[in-house]
Amino acid sequence: AQTVTQSQPEMSVQEAETVTLSCTYDTSESNYYLFWYKQPPSRQMILVIRQEAYKQQNATENRFSVNFQKAAKSFSLKISDSQLGDTAMYFCAFMKIYNQGGKLIFGQGTELSVKP
Amino acid sequence: EPEVTQTPSHQVTQMGQEVILRCVPISNHLYFYWYRQILGQKVEFLVSFYNNEISEKSEIFDDQFSVERPDGSNFTLKIRSTKLEDSAMYFCASRLRGDHYNEQFFGPGTRLTVL
Numbered sequence: 001a002q003t004v005t006q007s008q009p010e011m012s013v014q015e016a017e018t019v020t021l022s023c024t025y026d027t028s029e030s031n032y033y034l035f036w037y038k039q040p041p042s043r044q045m046i047l048v049i050r051q052e053a054y055k056q057q058n059a060t061e062n063r064f065s066v067n068f069q070k071a072a073k074s075f076s077l078k079i080s081d082s083q084l085g086d087t088a089m090y091f092c093a094f095m096k097i098y099n100q101g102g103k104l105i106f107g108q109g110t111e112l113s114v115k116p
Numbered sequence: 117e118p119e120v121t122q123t124p125s126h127q128v129t130q131m132g133q134e135v136i137l138r139c140v141p142i143s144n145h146l147y148f149y150w151y152r153q154i155l156g157q158k159v160e161f162l163v164s165f166y167n168n169e170i171s172e173k174s175e176i177f178d179d180q181f182s183v184e185r186p187d188g189s190n191f192t193l194k195i196r197s198t199k200l201e202d203s204a205m206y207f208c209a210s211r212l213r214g215d216h217y218n219e220q221f222f223g224p225g226t227r228l229t230v231l
Contacts, residue, residue: 042224043153043205043224043225043227044222044224044225045159045207045209045222046222047219047220050219091158091159101147101164101166101171101172102147102149102164102211102220103149103161103164103172103174104149104151104159104161104220105161106158106159106160107158108157108158109158
């Protein structure tokens with residue numbers, strides 16, 4: 001069975017600075033997807049970024065980038081130039097690539113506070 | 117932009133009562149999901165649904181739970197006899213197809229409170 005672990009329950013960062021959220025996972029699969037979802041106070045789940053495990057290049061979406069270390073089973077999220085609107089709960093998630101069901105397995109979440 | 121909608125936004129019920137949570141997935145999507153998030157905890161997968169049948173379910177999804185797509189647009193989650201521990205946020209999600217990665221789009225959630 002796959003597991004996803006986020007070891008940082010809470011983090012804070014000053015506006016305009018950079019913060020990195022950690023995520024590790026455990027799987028015997030060789031092909032899979034990894035995601036970071038953002039959950040603001042409204043509780044809506046919003047996809048931030050995704051990474052295909054077969055791609056060596058780290059994914060980037062504007063201020064958001066990942067550091068994907070497949071051998072170490074590590075998938076961290078870096079937020080550059082943090083903004084107040086980045087304040088939210090962030091969830092790391094795993095999905096098997098050839099899974100027609102397509103369920104997401106989430107970590108426990110990291111609550112990020114961006115301070116002015 | 118198409119979005120997943122859920123009703124009601126908040127449902128309060130007495131223990132032992134039946135509840136039906138409703139979702140309208142994005143219209144051309146083929147895969148549907150229910151997830152649960154107990155307050156302060158992680159989001160947990162409940163069930164996936166494709167071609168009018170359950171494709172996968174978790175241990176949480178016991179005989180008290182059922183899903184259906186009664187009219188080709190709505191996707192419902194029924195809890196037959198609610199328990200206190202069913203109090204949670206329930207999220208519906210939909211995905212276009214399963215042959216390649218497609219993003220799961222989440223609805224805004226229904227907060228279920230069981231008294």
